[in-house]
Amino acid sequence: MKSKTLWILTSLLIVASLILAACGGGATEEPVATEPAAEEPTAPAAEAFKFGMLLVGPYNDHGWSQAHYDAGLYIQEKLPGSEMIYIDKVNPADRAGTTPAQLAEELLAQGAKVIIFNSDDMKDSALEFAQAHPDLPVIHASGDSAWTEGKDFRDLPMLANIMGRMEYGKMIAGCAAALTTQTGKIGYLGPLINDETRRLAASAYLGARYCWQNYLGKDPAELGFKVTWIGFWFNIPGVTSDPTQVADDFYNSGYDVVLSGIDTTEALVEAKKLKDAGQTVWAIPYDYKGSCEEATDVCLGVPYFNWGPAYLRYITAAQSGTWQAAWEWNSPDWADINNPDTSAVGFIKGAALSADASTKLDEFIGALAGGLNLWTGPINLQDGTAYLQEAQVATDQEVWYLPQLLEGMEGQSVSE
Amino acid sequence: MTRNKSRWINISFQFAAILLALLFTTIILLFSGAPPLQAYANIINGSIGSLKKFSDVLVAWVPLLLTTTGLLVTFTAGLWNIGIEGQITLGAIFTTGLLRLFQDSGLPPGLILILAMLAGMLGGALWASLAGALKTFGGVNEIFGGLGLNFVATALTLWLIFGPWKRPGIGSMSGTEPFPNHLWLPMISGTRLSIWAVIIGIIALAVIYIVLRGSYFGLRLKAVGKNIRSSFLIGIPTSRYMMSAFILCGALAGLAGAVQVTAVYHRLIPSISSGYGYLGLLVAMLINYKALLVIPVSLFFAALNIGSIQLPIILKLDSTLSGVLQGALVLFFLMMDGVRQRVLRKAER
Incomplete structure (x- = not known):
């Protein structure tokens, strides 16, 4: 007897779960029905110029990472046909067993034509990735590896460093x-x-x-x-x-x-x-x-960073094939330090x-x-x-x- | 006959737990306006969609396998080794220290790497023995002692990275100066996976399996875990057994740290333990300390971690979803286990 109630209980649970799961799936049946769902959205957007961003923190952290994420949105708005893809929380505590270089490969596989590493943490990965892809435009924000007069110069043909003069x-x-x-x-x-x-x-x-x-x-x-x-x-x-x-x-x-x-x-x-x-x-x-x-x-x-203008310049250069390795330490636009289109620091x-x-x-x-x-x-x-x-x-x-x-x-x- | 029946009851309860966990995660997805099936499809595709991706899963799997294996020992002895995170960290620190010491020594790289692994095991074991000593001689619960030691380990890492071991020029969040390629565990070309790491993980599990299942030590350790008082009364030196459990677990955790340094990050970084200790605790609870289940379940957890990377890229979804699913699995398994025991007890009456 007892085991019968048990069975009823179990079956009820299973049925309930299945129904709910099915309901859940119902709304999304369509995109999944096409087997290679992952590729589907990328196919029509083939003309879109994708740029990939690796954010060290959550994209909505009201801090460093969000300032970069917002710059990505700014580019999408200013450069028609461009599209940001990103991975946030790129740090070993949040993503065990991964390296930023590996995650950059994921962005590359999704069609990114430029990769932005947004943190000092990612220094080695940015260099490793730039070395492995000498033809791909790479930005490492806040770094100094592309600075010919810097202490840590590495001669990588497509690596750019960008930083605002927060001083x-x-x-x-x-x-x-x-x-x-x-x-x-x-x-x-x-x-x-x-x-x-x-x-x-x-x-x-x-x-x-x-x-x-x-x-x-x-x-x-x-x-x-x-x-x-x-x-x-x-x-x-x-x-x-x-x-x-x-x-x-x-x-x-x-x-x-x-x-x-x-x-x-x-x-x-x-x-x-x-x-x-x-x-x-x-x-x-x-x-x-x-x-x-x-x-x-x-x-x-x-005092805040405004990464949009510099990133826009670089992504545009990447799109038109005029990308060059560079180290940029950008000043505010003194005409209006809070001009979102021109000032790197405000x-x-x-x-x-x-x-x-x-x-x-x-x-x-x-x-x-x-x-x-x-x-x-x-x-x-x-x-x-x-x-x-x-x-x-x-x-x-x-x-x-x-x-x-x-x-x-x-x-x-x-x-x- | 009854044995068979209760086995089926067990399985159906476990099955129900999995369904509940999926259901729970699905509901959360629906609430956040995300397409659940597509999310699951992306996780699967992102973890086993290609050989390359699967090799990434294996990279994340080895340290998890090692920590979970270590935890089997302490759990068998009835100990909650929360301090395992710190033990991984100390393993990584000792490994880094040894590599720094010998990298210009001219010794053959293979030998240096073996020494580095041993140093990692030593570091983890020492740190674990601190938690063990606090427990057995100081009467400090291993959970509190372990947590405290975890903090100390992280602080020590940061101090080393920005202090004595900082890079020439600039102290960087990205860790110490990377080691030259010849001091990396050799990788299978085209992947980030070192077959040596996988072999080390599997050997470790095999050894612990044999020790726990087939040795006198394992048997007595189990007795200590089941009932420490009676074990003591029948003449088992319980303190010594608990210390041994800590040290064994610490050595394996330290080995995981050594793998992180020599096979994954190739340097010491601020969060070198990557949370593998806590994740290992989840896996150990989920498998109810059955050694053979370590392989598939930790593999599954690693696959979730790697697969969920696709979520922000493709669906703009928060990838902590994998963590939700992992947590939900453990919770529902524990819950269904409780329900099962209740039901069975009632049935017996």
């Missing part, structure tokens, strides 16, 4: 922070320590110091600027320092503005929380145009920026546009050694490969 974005962010702080102490929430993150933190400091001195008439020695590195681009519980905690420590020890150098928005969220509790604090996020939206009333603005002001600060910030942006170069000597490294002599202007190499933080900045300069 300017960070200077503007630093300026906004200096113009706003009431305590004279600015915190910088840093990711991990390498050449890129060092030069960005240093640029933020240079911007802050300039505005502090020139627009507020204050003594640079009285400006506090502290960098705390959490150890990675985002929080890994138990491994990195908790960015929320670090931001909180900043705010509770007199740092009333925190600039974020990491990929996530903890500083902004924490500022919002404290502001709601009655404290006077601000934050500046990073990477993605829309970041301020999470907490408008504490956000002073956001800064969107936040609602929390005061009218007075906003005016001064515009003045600063105008000065940068007019040729003001904050990477001009005298600049000393953190340990006091002279880096740039009086009136000496830093070369690209000197900025890109900055060996230490600068004098006047507090915080660790190198991983020990």
Whole structure:
């Protein structure tokens, strides 16, 4: 008897599952009915010029990866007949046993004519892939392998590196922070320590110091600027320092503005929380145009990347067969740093920026546009050694490969 | 006759669990507006659609096979070795360390690679013995001890990559400087698969199968796992057996780390363990610790991982779907097993 009920139960379950599965399939019966379903959509789109993108994070991460994904959408819009195909979360934690080079092969198999690797993580894979496909246009964003004067030049005929001069974005962010702080102490929430993150933190400091001195008439020695590195681009519980905690420590020890150098928005969220509790604090996020939206009333603005224009140029070149290997480090369009069609780096002001600060910030942006170069000597490294002599202007190499933080900045300069 | 019948009952319950898991995943797909059958077709096509793709599946399979095999040992001893992720990582660190040490030594590459594998096993075993010591001598539950050690292992990796082992010039997220080709496990041409890795995986499983099934050690280990008190009372040195289980499992996890370094990534990268430890725990639970099922089930899981790569490319779907399916399978298997036992108990009464 008992086993009969059991059988009934089981059969009911099976039947129910089958019915539901069948219902599920019903809607999609058609595309599947044609056996090579996978090829079907690619066949009619054969004329479409496909470009493939490998994104290190989720395509909708409101950060680094989304900025690239949005650039892909921008190209599709601007270049009729082009089509983006992408794989996101390209990292060994999310995709066990795969390498970016292998995933690039998948994009290639789906018809991609250009492959974009979007992260420093993918360096070796990008090189390996470019080497294996010497005729295929490859972009490695943020890399320096195609830079003939760089430290890591590799002679690969079709490899291009693209990066925005975020140094300017960070200077503007630093300026906004200096113009706003009431305590004279600015915190910088840093990711991990390498050449890129060092030069960005240093640029933020240079911007802050300039505005502090020139627009507020204050003594640079009285400006506090502290960098705390959490150890990675985002929080890994138990491994990195908790960015929320670090931001909180900043705010509770007199740092009333925190600039974020990491990929996530903890500083902004924490500022919002404290502001709601009655404290006077601000934050500046990073990477993605829309970041301020999470907490408008504490956000002073956001420096962001706009990959669209450069990618559009390269994809167009690939399509017309005029592709060339190159290393590009693109400046903002000083006529309008927020022009989506021309500017590689922008800064969107936040609602929390005061009218007075906003005016001064515009003045600063105008000065940068007019040729003001904050990477001009005298600049000393953190340990006091002279880096740039009086009136000496830093070369690209000197900025890109900055060996230490600068004098006047507090915080660790190198991983020990 | 009854034996046969209960066997059929078991199978039908397992079948129902698979159906439920599929059903669950299908419902999720429908809710997200995706075509389920097309999604499944893409996963299948993306994993076994060509020889090349299948070789990619095998690349992902070997480390999973090794970790699951290791976990069979600790599970037999009644231990939850959550620390296996850290053990893979330490294996990878030891392997990288040894390769760095000997890469310019002029020793034959084959010998260096063998030493590298042994170093990986040593690293994993040492890390596991820490969790084991915490458990047997410190009274720290192996789950907490293991988790803590996992964090330490990841932190250690990052520190090495951005600190002492950073590349000349620039510390990079992409890991340490890649090793020269002659220090890679040789690959079958045209694929990323090393036949040596596959052989290592299968030998490891065979050895553990024999140890668990056919040896005195395996028998006593099983006794420890079933009932530690009575095992102790009948004179089995339980602490020593538990330590041995940890060390064996750690060695296999370390070997998985060594394979990751020598056969897959050819350097140390931040997340070198790739989550194979946690995935291995899922597989081990799913197969109810039956050694022979390790091969097909871990192969199936690896195929899901590789096959799901097609989802974002072709259907613009989130490829974590494979993870949903894997998780659902384990959940429903455990659930149906519970239901089965209840029903059978009732039937007996």
